[in-house]
Amino acid sequence: xxxxxxxxxxxxxxxxxxxxxxxxxxxAVQGRWSAMFIWLIAAMIVDGIDGPLARRYGVKANxxxxxxxxxxxxxxxxxxxxxxxxxxxxxxxxxxxxxxVCAIAIVYGSIIYMADTRMKTRDNSFAGFPACWNMLVLVLxxxxxxxxxxxxxxxxxxxxxxxxxxxxxxxxxxxxxxVSLPMMAAWVGFAVWAIAVDFHPxxxxxxxxxxxxxxxxxxxxxxxxxxxxxxxxxxx
Numbered sequence: 638x639x640x641x642x643x644x645x646x647x648x649x650x651x652x653x654x655x656x657x658x659x660x661x662x663x664x665a666v667q668g669r670w671s672a673m674f675i676w677l678i679a680a681m682i683v684d685g686i687d688g689p690l691a692r693r694y695g696v697k698a699n700x701x702x703x704x705x706x707x708x709x710x711x712x713x714x715x716x717x718x719x720x721x722x723x724x725x726x727x728x729x730x731x732x733x734x735x736x737x738v739c740a741i742a743i744v745y746g747s748i749i750y751m752a753d754t755r756m757k758t759r760d761n762s763f764a765g766f767p768a769c770w771n772m773l774v775l776v777l778x779x780x781x782x783x784x785x786x787x788x789x790x791x792x793x794x795x796x797x798x799x800x801x802x803x804x805x806x807x808x809x810x811x812x813x814x815x816v817s818l819p820m821m822a823a824w825v826g827f828a829v830w831a832i833a834v835d836f837h838p839x840x841x842x843x844x845x846x847x848x849x850x851x852x853x854x855x856x857x858x859x860x861x862x863x864x865x866x867x868x869x870x871x872x873x
Contacts, residue, residue: 644691644699651687651705654680654712658720665724670778671832673724677771678828680716684709685808685821710751718747721774725791730777731784739791743770746795761809762857766797775828776850779836779843803857810857812865817856824849 661676691697691705722743726736747768750756758764773794777787807814807821827845834840 640694640699643694644696645703647687647690647694647696648700648703648705648708650683650690651708651712654683654708654716657683658712658715661716661720662723665720665727668727670724670728671835673720674775674778674828674832677716677720677775678825678832680712681771682825684713684716689808714748714751717771718751718768719744721770725770725774725777725787728778730781731787735784735788739788742791742795743768746798750798758803760812761806762860763804763806765799765802765804766794767804767806768798772824772828772850772853775831776846779831779846781836781838803861805853805857805860807853812860813856817853820849820852824853 657676657680661673661680664670664672664676687705687709696703696705722740725731725743726740730736731739747770750765750768756764756767773790777790805813805817807817810817823845827842827849830842831837831840831846834842836843
């Protein structure tokens with residue numbers, strides 16, 4: 638009975654992501670971007686811990702009538718993709734047609750990517766850019782680059798979703814996890830700091846976001862270039 642209760646609790650934790658997504662979209666509709674990002678970060682934290690908990694408590698065996706994978710994918714699409722695309726379009730960072738192009742590229746490319754059964758590699762990394770648009774959009778809100786830079790970045794990363802380039806999962810990719818996991822935790826900390834100062838352009842949080850983002854983006858490609866000591870490399 639205890640095992641079944643623990644498994645159900647993990648499913649219920651996963652489901653809270655839907656509530657956080659609703660709170661995020663309501664904040665976005667009202668133009669309260671800081672509140673939106675706080676809810677998205679909360680959803681990201683839930684998404685980061687529910688997987689290890691699900692494996693630890695054997696949810697498939699102890700509560701098989703609920704499919705945590707389906708719940709996770711539905712929530713991920715809202716929090717990692719759809720809401721960030723809406724925010725990028727609605728925020729004013731992209732004028733005119735550029736907003737339409739980027740928003741459509743994000744939602745359309747990402748739904749195809751998430752349905753691809755080859756999106757995970759053998760070492761639990763991602764084959765192609767893993768559609769983590771919530772993180773990218775937060776960094777764009779913080780840095781506020783020229784609109785043409787945003788367009789280029791969005792188009793390049795949309796294409797990168799379908800290229801044989803590896804991107805790490807900070808929790809599940811074992812190689813260099815002792816660095817990647819603290820980097821991910823630091824990214825969250827810098828993100829909260831940047832939100833707290835309303836993305837002030839002179840805040841040190843912006844430098845922290847850039848440094849941690851660069852590592853999280855490049856660790857996977859570097860793993861493809863640099864052989865492992867045991868002589869085997871997991872590739873997409």
